[in-house]
Amino acid sequence: MKIGILSRGPQNHSTRSLTEAALNAGHAAEILDPFGFYLYVGGTRNRITYHGKPVGDFDVIMPRLSRTTVQYGEEVVAHFEWIGTPVINRAKPIAAARHKFHSLRILAQHDLPIPPSLTVGSAAFLEDTVAEMGDYPFILKPFYGTHGRGIMLLDTPTSLTSTVGALCDLHHDYVIQSFVTEADGVDIRVLVVGDEAVAAMKRSAPPGEFRANIHKGASGKAFMLPDEIQPPRYKSRSCA
Structure with a gap:
């Protein structure tokens, strides 16, 4: 399978992890800068090029869009959808999740x-x-x-x-x-895929900070969801 990963950060942890996982599974992965795409509509035909050349036949596109790339990146994702290339996350859900x-x-x-x-x-x-x-x-x-x-x-x-x-x-x-003052600078981040909670992390803000964001100095550690939080059908695994 040929996988296209939309990302401007080839050295980002998530981008590198996806690339390594694809290669380890026997697939080909190519990191694509969203700003390198030209999107064509009308005229002789509807198409998409990358760095001036026709885009190869990707089996699937995986968007990894940052705050600076997401606006144009959503158009790139929508164009791939339009020409029939499968995408992991569609443009409209990406836009909804951002807002x-x-x-x-x-x-x-x-x-x-x-x-x-x-x-x-x-x-x-x-x-x-x-x-x-x-x-x-x-x-x-x-x-x-x-x-x-x-x-x-x-x-x-x-x-x-x-x-x-x-x-x-x-x-x-x-x-x-x-x-929520009772949270005391702590929150729980749960990743849900389909109807399964696949991982959870507890984040704790540093002293004097109310935001439990890792980028604001918070610490994160693996967390197992207790029964009162986890629906019976979910089978969570803590983040490694």
């Missing part, structure tokens, strides 16, 4: 529990609205973002209203959620 509020709506539509979440277009009625969500502090997360970037913790009505008002004036979209 925090959109992904929360999808979870709610499927009756999965989520924390009370709010987004607004102005701060005019904010104080009355957040009163329905619980007590201070509130946490603000940008619609798009990773590694804990742009996340704010606001503990007074004045700080929340003034911050949200400024963000609305700048046309920056944020999700507002009640902060």
Whole structure:
């Protein structure tokens, strides 16, 4: 099988691991820079080229898109879908997963529990609205973002209203959620494939930090899901 891995970071751990796993399984793997693609529609025919040459016959495409490559990378993935090349993750699900509020709506539509979440277009009625969500502090997360970037913790009505008002004036979209103080800087990341929880990791923020992101100095260790968290059909393995 010939596998194309969309990534600008050939030395990234995830990209290297995928490449090594493909080679160890007897497949051919090629790392492809998303920005190296030209996408053609209309004219004589619809096609895609890479570094000026026709794209080879890949059996499957595996997107590994970063924050800087994902916007154009989604178009590349959609084009591969259009010309009939199988892709591991389709463009629309990638876009949905990137958008925090959109992904929360999808979870709610499927009756999965989520924390009370709010987004607004102005701060005019904010104080009355957040009163329905619980007590201070509130946490603000940008619609798009990773590694804990742009996340704010606001503990007074004045700080929340003034911050949200400024963000609305700048046309920056944020999700507002009640902060789970009981978590004490700890969260659990679970990877689910199909209907199986295949791995879990417990992340703990460093002293003085509320974000449990590894990029913000948090530590991570293997975690076995207890029965009260793990649905009976799931069979989780801790992250190595």
